[in-house]
Amino acid sequence: MRAVRGEILHFTSDPAVGGTEALRHFADGLLIVREGLVAEAGPADALLAKLPADARVEDRRGRMIVPGFIDTHIHFAQTDIIASPGGQLLEWLERYTWPVEQAFADPAHAATVAEFFCDELLRNGTTSAAVFPTVHRASVDALFEAALRRRMRIISGKVLMDRNCPEFLCEGCEGGYVASKELIERWHGRGRLLYAVTPRFAATSTPQQMRLAGRLFAEHPGVYLQSHLAENRAEVAWIHELYPEARSYLDVYERFGQLGPRSVFAHCVWLDDADRARMAATGAAISFCPTSNLFLGSGLFDLAKADAAGLRVGIGTDVGAGTSFSMLQTLGEAYKVLQLNGQSLSPERAFYLATLGGARSLYLDDRIGSFAPGCEGDFVVLDPAATPLLARRSAACTTLAERLFVLMMLGDDRAVAETWVMGEPAWRRP
Incomplete structure (x- = not known):
């Protein structure tokens, strides 16, 4: 006791x-x-x-x-590029993200970063997090092993990408499906660990890979699905070019069976009311990432419209485009984002979003957050x-x-x- x-x-x-x-x-x-x-x-x-x-x-x-604070969206593989200047989302990926993620093919490197990352979460009061690793199995193993030793509640899963990325990060969709299935069997439900099917975003996955990601989500009850959605205007326009048959960016994910309870989408800055209503109806959740949205100039999240639609919302630091592991600093920036959007964030609500609100967005409020x-x-x-x-x-x-x-x-x-x-x-x- x-x-x-x-x-x-x-x-x-x-x-x-x-x-x-x-x-x-x-x-x-x-x-x-x-x-x-x-x-x-x-x-x-x-x-x-x-x-x-x-x-x-x-x-x-x-x-x-x-x-304990709950971070609903963060990239452990981007720890070493936090505070890297210049560019908006797509340029930032090309300049910083792809090169640094290449190194995670090395299990020793992945383990070193995972150890630091988990310690940094704890140093900032974060005990649970939904985390993006890389396409490499070694990155998933390293993160889960580090979290398991610390008894943290971590949701993560191998990133899926089979197009529009460097060759050294590109993997055949069948290979990604098989590797993800094996990782689910190895890690999901072990200790406090939970697996998330992780297509990076619709632009870096072919329709076939998106289909297989939806299949993984359906085949394994209790797993999560995490991705990015409507973060940046140029990104939204690109998705429209790649998937012209879809009504919206969100509709791409729905067409491939990726909406539902335990699906978490980061950013969601450029949604319309129909998208918000559909997310709410299916039980999908949003991770509001204020420091990242400001740093990359992506836009201002509309919490009032998310509330009006009845959406589940949590807070994400989104390190490394996010500029701090600290949930306290992230809440401060959330307040400023909403001020710029003509809205207000009470301190009570802010601490709710960082705790029980995050737990509810992850369907874990019976276990964490209070x-x-x-x-x-x-x-x-x-x-x-x-x-x-x-x-x-x-x-x-x-x-x-x-x-x-x-x-x-x-x-x-x-x-x-x-x-x-x-x-x-x-x-x-x-």
Whole structure:
């Protein structure tokens, strides 16, 4: 058993719908985890009395305990090209992404990057993530092996590409299908790992590969499908040229059986109302990637229209076009994106999207994203005095909403004091 005392915050529903009733906040709270799962979370004075006399209580008073952050879209193979300047999406792929991904054919290189990547997630408070590797089996094995040792919940799968990419990343569609099937059998459901069929985006897959990706998704109940959708205007125009028979970019994925519960599409900046309605009807989810969309000049995500359509939405850092592993920094940029779009993001909703909202978009809200009894015991201990400016500004706050807002606007990896996975410390700030 583990018992941790501090200020506790988690969500039971979306604050945009449920208001203050959607959150559970205990200024002096206690989180009890047994055998890796949440047993109870509530006011410390009531729960301390239930503990055995010899129980050890980890005292984190003065700090805020929230569920582990959930990153719904990130590229581990792009770790080493974060902050590479110049160009919009298609140029950036040519200039940076293709060359760096070539190296992941080497298992030793893939393992080195995977180890760093998983540690960096934990250092930033991220305990669960939907991750793109590369076309190489070695990249999938390396990522899952690193995550398995850390007991993280990672969703990933071999990238599928058989056209419009360099020859060294191009693979026959049948070979990609067979390799994906073998990887599903090896990794899906092992520990906390889950497999995702991963066509990179419709431009880099022939119709036959898209068909086989949809087949994999249908053949293996419980697996995921992840891809990119309507990120950049030039990309959207290119998809129209490649698939002129499709009504829209989204329609390409639907034609090949790739929409449904557990399909997650990054970006979705340039959708129309019909696309949003179709995504909602099929249960597909969006990963909102604000730092990447700003960095590549892709456009401004419309959260209000996604909400109006009833869509599931999570937050993605999208490293390496995204500019930070920090979910706190990413939430700050999400606020700015929505400001530019004439919308507002409350701090409560922001933290919901980074936790329970992300879990709901991945159909994992019965396992992660909150401190409901039975959920996996992943949590982050945030330090509101991590930097002199953060400490000064936090001290002047008078409400929970204000303190959350300050954390997401001024906080970064330095505000993460500890990250716990399945009730055990996984990272602590020195």
